[in-house]
Amino acid sequence: MIVQLWDWLSKTNPDAWAAGAGWTTAVIALVASIAALRQVREARRLREEQAQPYVVAYMEHSQADMQFIDLVIKNFGTTAARDVRINAQPALKRSTGQGADTEDVGLFKVLPILVPQQEWRTFWDSGMNRKDTDLPDEHVVKVEYKDSRGRIMEPTTAVLDWSTYKNSQWLVIYGSHHSAKALREIKDVVKKWGEHGGGGISVYARSGDRKDARLRQEFERRRRSATELRKKLLSAAAEKPDIAEVEVTPTPPSQAGSPTQEQVPNPSHRSGQGVEQIPDSAADQQ
Numbered sequence: 704m705i706v707q708l709w710d711w712l713s714k715t716n717p718d719a720w721a722a723g724a725g726w727t728t729a730v731i732a733l734v735a736s737i738a739a740l741r742q743v744r745e746a747r748r749l750r751e752e753q754a755q756p757y758v759v760a761y762m763e764h765s766q767a768d769m770q771f772i773d774l775v776i777k778n779f780g781t782t783a784a785r786d787v788r789i790n791a792q793p794a795l796k797r798s799t800g801q802g803a804d805t806e807d808v809g810l811f812k813v814l815p816i817l818v819p820q821q822e823w824r825t826f827w828d829s830g831m832n833r834k835d836t837d838l839p840d841e842h843v844v845k846v847e848y849k850d851s852r853g854r855i856m857e858p859t860t861a862v863l864d865w866s867t868y869k870n871s872q873w874l875v876i877y878g879s880h881h882s883a884k885a886l887r888e889i890k891d892v893v894k895k896w897g898e899h900g901g902g903g904i905s906v907y908a909r910s911g912d913r914k915d916a917r918l919r920q921e922f923e924r925r926r927r928s929a930t931e932l933r934k935k936l937l938s939a940a941a942e943k944p945d946i947a948e949v950e951v952t953p954t955p956p957s958q959a960g961s962p963t964q965e966q967v968p969n970p971s972h973r974s975g976q977g978v979e980q981i982p983d984s985a986a987d988q989q
Contacts, residue, residue, distance in 0.1 A: 756784035756851070758817060760844040760861045762827065762868070766880055769873045770830050774808065774863075776846065777822035784848040784856075787814035791844045797828040798836045805836055817848070830868050840865040 757780035765771035774795065778784050795808040808827055817823070828838075847858045896904060 754782055756780035756782050756817070756819070756848060756856065757859070758784045758787055758846050758848050759859045760789060760846050760863070762863050763824075764873075765826065766878075769875065772827050772830065772865075772868060773824045774827040775822055775824040776814075776817070778817040778819055781819050782851045783819065784817045785815065785851065785853065787817050787846065787848040788812070789844060789846050791842055793839055793842060795827065795842060795844075796838055797826070798832040798838070800829070800832045803836050805838060828865075830865075830871075833865065834869060838865075840869075 756778050758776065758778045760774065760776050763773050763775050765773050776787065776789060789810060791810075795810065796805045797808050798804070799806055809825060811823070814823060842863045843860065844863055845858050845860045847855075849855055
């Protein structure tokens with residue numbers, strides 16, 4: 704075979720060689736042109752995909768409280784989306800918080816425009832209330848829209864499933880929303896303050912020194928009363944030896960049950976006689 708190829712090459716004239724080289728160059732140029740055309744088309748497709756809207760539907764925790772779930776329609780693309788429409792199967796419903804009662808979730812018919820990174824959201828339902836109803840967990844939401852030049856884009860379909868939120872747990876993180884809520888509550892309370900009608904602020908002032916002085920005076924008065932009472936009991940015991948001696952100790956004002964009367968323990972009943980209880984006022988007069 705090599706010999707035959709050599710004979711063919713030796714018998715071929717220069718004009719044939721030149722023609723073959725020309726055809727070879729043309730084929731190579733054609734192949735290169737096809738490859739370049741494909742690269743141009745791929746680059747153009749990538750640019751168009753990067754410069755088109757991308758609208759999807761998804762579920763997200765509400766900023767007000769983590770147990771509340773919002774339905775969000777957002778444009779993640781780099782250009783505006785027009786004539787945005789959504790279709791949900793089955794229809795979206797929420798619980799009312801009154802047992803098994805439900806109501807429809809209010810949705811738009813069409814959004815004229817949704818610019819890049821713009822979103823539309825609405826409260827869907829509460830996880831705590833939804834478990835008391837027979838509403839389905841899975842919903843298929845299809846979003847249809849056009850690009851900024853009016854071309855119909857391929858719809859995006861999302862499967863929204865409540866089962867992923869029923870058993871979820873989270874930590875409450877207090878942010879600016881909770882601060883604003885607390886300020887509103889303070890504002891409502893301050894609005895009720897007034898000079899008349901008992902809605903103002905009551906301020907109670909006390910003098911600690913004055914109160915301590917009153918307590919010391921009361922304690923001294925009781926101590927004197929107890930001393931005088933003890934003297935009377937000792938005098939009575941001297942006259943009647945069968946009456947046992949009774950120790951009387953003044954009670955501090957903070958522990959006394961009554962500021963005007965001292966309680967005296969009953970003496971021994973061997974003689975069948977008792978000791979009369981003398982009020983503080985009588986003791987002071989004596």
